[in-house]
Amino acid sequence: MGQFRQCPDSGFFFDKSAERLMKANAVVAVVALLIAGILALGVVLTRWQSVHLLPADAFYTVLTGHGINGLIYWIIFFEMAVLYFASSTLLRVQLATPRWAWAGFGLMLTGAVMNNIAILSGKSSVMMTSYVPMQAQPHFYLGLILFAVGALIGCFVFLGTLVKAKDENTYEGSIPLVTFGALTAAIIAVFTIASGAIVLIPTFLWSIGYVNHIDAAMYRVIWWAFGHSSQQINVAAHVSIWYLIIGVLFGARPMSEKVSRFAFLLYILFLQLASAHHILADPGISSEWKIFNTSYAMYLAVLASLIHGLTVPGSMEIAQRRKGLTKGLFEWLRKAPWGNPVFSGFFISLVIFGFIGGITGVVMGTEQINLIIHNTIYVPAHFHATVVVGTSLTFMALTYLLIPVLFRRQTFLPKIAQWQPYVFGLGMTILILFQLGAGTLGVSRRHWDMGFTGAALSFDYAGTAYMMMAVSGVGGVLAAVGGAMFIVVAVGSLIFGKKLEPSAGFLQSFALKPLAPEVYNIDQPALLARAEKLPVEESKSSGFHSPGTFVLAMILMVCFVVYYFINWDYLSSVWPMG
Amino acid sequence: MTSFQPPAEINWWKSPIGKDEILWIGIALVWCLIMFFMMPYWHVYGKQNLSNEAYQTTPAKFQASVDEMVAKYKVGEEAGIPIVKPPAGSDVYLAGRLWQWYPILELEKDQTYRLHLSSLDWNHGFSLQPVNINLQVIPGYDMVISLTPDTTGDFGIVCNEYCGIGHHTMLGKIIVREK
Numbered sequence: 001m002g003q004f005r006q007c008p009d010s011g012f013f014f015d016k017s018a019e020r021l022m023k024a025n026a027v028v029a030v031v032a033l034l035i036a037g038i039l040a041l042g043v044v045l046t047r048w049q050s051v052h053l054l055p056a057d058a059f060y061t062v063l064t065g066h067g068i069n070g071l072i073y074w075i076i077f078f079e080m081a082v083l084y085f086a087s088s089t090l091l092r093v094q095l096a097t098p099r100w101a102w103a104g105f106g107l108m109l110t111g112a113v114m115n116n117i118a119i120l121s122g123k124s125s126v127m128m129t130s131y132v133p134m135q136a137q138p139h140f141y142l143g144l145i146l147f148a149v150g151a152l153i154g155c156f157v158f159l160g161t162l163v164k165a166k167d168e169n170t171y172e173g174s175i176p177l178v179t180f181g182a183l184t185a186a187i188i189a190v191f192t193i194a195s196g197a198i199v200l201i202p203t204f205l206w207s208i209g210y211v212n213h214i215d216a217a218m219y220r221v222i223w224w225a226f227g228h229s230s231q232q233i234n235v236a237a238h239v240s241i242w243y244l245i246i247g248v249l250f251g252a253r254p255m256s257e258k259v260s261r262f263a264f265l266l267y268i269l270f271l272q273l274a275s276a277h278h279i280l281a282d283p284g285i286s287s288e289w290k291i292f293n294t295s296y297a298m299y300l301a302v303l304a305s306l307i308h309g310l311t312v313p314g315s316m317e318i319a320q321r322r323k324g325l326t327k328g329l330f331e332w333l334r335k336a337p338w339g340n341p342v343f344s345g346f347f348i349s350l351v352i353f354g355f356i357g358g359i360t361g362v363v364m365g366t367e368q369i370n371l372i373i374h375n376t377i378y379v380p381a382h383f384h385a386t387v388v389v390g391t392s393l394t395f396m397a398l399t400y401l402l403i404p405v406l407f408r409r410q411t412f413l414p415k416i417a418q419w420q421p422y423v424f425g426l427g428m429t430i431l432i433l434f435q436l437g438a439g440t441l442g443v444s445r446r447h448w449d450m451g452f453t454g455a456a457l458s459f460d461y462a463g464t465a466y467m468m469m470a471v472s473g474v475g476g477v478l479a480a481v482g483g484a485m486f487i488v489v490a491v492g493s494l495i496f497g498k499k500l501e502p503s504a505g506f507l508q509s510f511a512l513k514p515l516a517p518e519v520y521n522i523d524q525p526a527l528l529a530r531a532e533k534l535p536v537e538e539s540k541s542s543g544f545h546s547p548g549t550f551v552l553a554m555i556l557m558v559c560f561v562v563y564y565f566i567n568w569d570y571l572s573s574v575w576p577m578g
Numbered sequence: 579m580t581s582f583q584p585p586a587e588i589n590w591w592k593s594p595i596g597k598d599e600i601l602w603i604g605i606a607l608v609w610c611l612i613m614f615f616m617m618p619y620w621h622v623y624g625k626q627n628l629s630n631e632a633y634q635t636t637p638a639k640f641q642a643s644v645d646e647m648v649a650k651y652k653v654g655e656e657a658g659i660p661i662v663k664p665p666a667g668s669d670v671y672l673a674g675r676l677w678q679w680y681p682i683l684e685l686e687k688d689q690t691y692r693l694h695l696s697s698l699d700w701n702h703g704f705s706l707q708p709v710n711i712n713l714q715v716i717p718g719y720d721m722v723i724s725l726t727p728d729t730t731g732d733f734g735i736v737c738n739e740y741c742g743i744g745h746h747t748m749l750g751k752i753i754v755r756e757k
Contacts, residue, residue, distance in 0.1 A: 056743055176583050215718065217718070217719055253580055253581055253586075255598075281712060283714070287627075298610060307599075314598065444737075446738075452749050455749040459707060459736065530586050531583040578626075
């Protein structure tokens with residue numbers, strides 16, 4: 001009996017224990033996404049002022065649950081699956097210490113359930129950020145701590161698997177770029193989780209009375225080293241998946257290994273400085289510190305993202321041109337498989353992440369411009385462009401890829417799957433654009449009633465602000481429909497999808513049982529060889545290989561520059577202060 | 579020959595980089611540096627900056643400063659909240675607490691005030707509307723900014739940091755009049 005099976009369609013090798021861990025993590029991730037999505041409807045339908053669905057207490061409970069399930073549980077459970085895939089599957093090696101990996105999974109699951117119980121009981125509506133001195137129930141913090149410890153174990157299992165692959169010589173030369181990107185994510189994750197422990201453990205002790213005071217400003221600085229850096233894990237993870245998807249769909253290789261790896265290295269060195277983004281309008285922290293940190297030391301991590309922004313589509317363009325799609329600037333893009341949700345999900349994610357998520361993030365992360373944006377609904381608009389359309393839609397695209405490969409099922413309702421990235425992407429884009437607009441008009445985030453019912457004094461936002469919140473609500477409902485389409489396809493495929501492997505039954509799909517033992521008929525896969533060398537004239541030429549992508553990148557740059565200075569102009573119109 | 583195989587070249591770090599990549603990295607790097615230097619530039623030449631002046635305080639101490647100012651300069655009352663008209667150039671204290679901005683301030687246009695902000699309980703968010711200036715207000719810290727209102731009218735102070743069930747009722751006011 002062997003340890004591995006090879007997927008006959010994709011050629012990937014799956015280690016038996018890694019396979020079950022990936023399935024288990026992915027399944028729990030989708031459950032968390034389902035919870036986050038249902039709660040999202042409560043949020044958008046309440047902030048849509050003429051609907052105003054929920055009462056205040058329920059709204060804040062739902063908003064807390066939406067944030068934590070969407071941003072933490074859905075994404076990090078899925079990332080665990082990605083880490084195991086990028087190490088064990090891509091490097092053709094058995095997962096190191098699978099028992100530890102299961103222990104980590106168990107801790108994460110226990111923590112997630114414990115934390116959700118605290119939230120949904122309605123007694124820990126403190127938002128994802130849980131700023132002290134507002135206090136949640138002790139098991140709110142304890143759940144997060146257990147979850148983080150579990151995730152940390154997962155990161156070390158990933159690192160151990162890399163060591164094991166090196167030790168057993170399962171691959172030639174350097175690790176593949178996708179694994180390198182996943183390694184970047186894991187390194188940032190270790191930093192992030194350490195920061196989380198530093199801030200959440202004392203906060204937990206405070207909630208049970210063993211610590212009597214936690215400084216509110218200090219809490220924000222350290223909490224954001226956890227809160228923001230965890231978003232940088234997502235960036236590194238989804239950029240790696242972009243490279244994986246273009247590799248699988250187009251046989252693309254990076255334009256330059258050196259440049260793409262250097263960009264990931266910049267992430268490791270500088271991304272975690274961004275905790276400053278959330279404390280630019282805080283007292284007690286100097287401008288020097290804010291400027292250095294908010295700009296990742298002179299925007300070096302932004303530089304890295306701009307590099308990936310060129311090299312990801314550029315690598316795809318080169319692969320497409322090599323196949324003969326060379327007409328004009330954009331034939332390679334026009335003739336891409338737009339009906340394949342793996343591609344459309346990836347590409348929509350790339351465009352919205354870059355054009356909206358990236359640009360708004362840098363603009364509001366500018367020390368002074370932050371004064372006109374801090375805590376307005378512009379902020380959630382920004383991060384829905386980065387973690388929802390950027391990370392989540394990328395994960396959805398990857399799920400479509402994994403349903404046949406990992407779960408050995410055919411996609412259920414393929415027509416729905418085909419439309420899903422468009423519906424979800426369009427809905428989210430509407431929500432994002434109109435919340436950006438409302439935020440520019442000063443509408444607050446995390447606020448139950450923009451009409452201020454019951455306040456002693458009164459203030460009226462502009463009528464346009466109400467209109468924008470309503471349109472964003474329509475976008476939110478459309479996005480929820482897109483999210484539901486994803487859940488139906490993903491869960492439906494695991495239950496009703498045609499079996500590609502006779503033993504890929506219900507229990508197997510949900511990781512409760514492995515596939516039939518005879519499926520695992522390989523002891524050790526063949527050595528993972530280096531990529532084929534390109535013909536000399538191509539590999540040595542330093543010409544313009546991806547003109548279409550370069551034009552797109554320049555359009556991005558022009559939008560970036562114009563929007564950046566528009567915001568400085570807006571800032572210059574507010575009351576002078578210093 | 580793909581992104582999930584090891585690089586083709588043994589010494590991949592020596593392979594030449596395409597012109598498009600080099601050019602893009604150059605453009606992007608220049609833009610990054612411009613954005614970086616905009617921030618110190620604005621500290622010198624711009625008019626909207628944070629002062630970096632802040633002190634540790636306690637809710638009781640800050641409350642005392644607020645009360646002292648209210649006693650000295652109270653000119654009226656609205657909805658039970660005192661309206662205070664401190665002299666131009668003076669230290670003005672505004673407290674955020676569950677769920678009120680206290681007191682209401684009456685200021686003169688084009689005069690500069692040293693505005694002190696602090697919270698007496700949880701985090702609050704000072705969001706001056708429709709001017710749209712947003713600051714974090716943290717318990718235990720007294721943040722000072724020199725504010726020069728240059729438009730007249732009644733302005734709302736929305737709380738834009740979540741502070742519990744009454745968060746949406748936490749509304750304050752600044753009145754700015756011609757000199």
